[in-house]
Amino acid sequence: MVDATYRGDLRDLNELNFARFDAKLEQRVEGLQAKLETxxxxxxxxxxxxxxxxxxxxxxxxxxxxxxxxxxxxxxxxAVVKLVH
Known part of the structure; x- marks a missing residue:
């Protein structure tokens, strides 16, 4: 039971961290795209x-x-005309 609870908490924590990472990555990519376009x-x-x-x-x-x-x-x-005349 405790093991399953920790797994669930760890999964939730990992999903939260991944969501933060994904948001930061998306923000950086958008910034780089704007710089590149400029x-x-x-x-x-x-x-x-x-x-x-x-x-x-x-x-x-x-x-x-x-x-x-x-x-x-x-x-x-x-010159040619002058020579001819």
Whole structure:
């Protein structure tokens, strides 16, 4: 009888301790998830900003290249026309 009573008390105590542990674990997991979501949002914003900066630089470089090519082509056309006349 006493053994069964102690077993019941021990079982109840273990269930109570497990419930506390589970609640603390759930709270910590939620905190970590919130931190992770915040960090991911920060990283995504930085990535998008850097991508936009790179796109701007690339567009500027390509535009400069096109201008140089157009000037070279125009100079060659004028040189050929001058040589022909």
């Amino acid at each position: 960090k991911m949002a920060e990283l995504q914003a930085r990535f998008e900003q850097r991508l936009a900066e790179m796109e701007t630089r690339l567009t500027r470089r390509l535009f400069n290249f096109w201008i140089a090519q157009a000037a070279t082509t125009a100079a060659l056309v004028f």
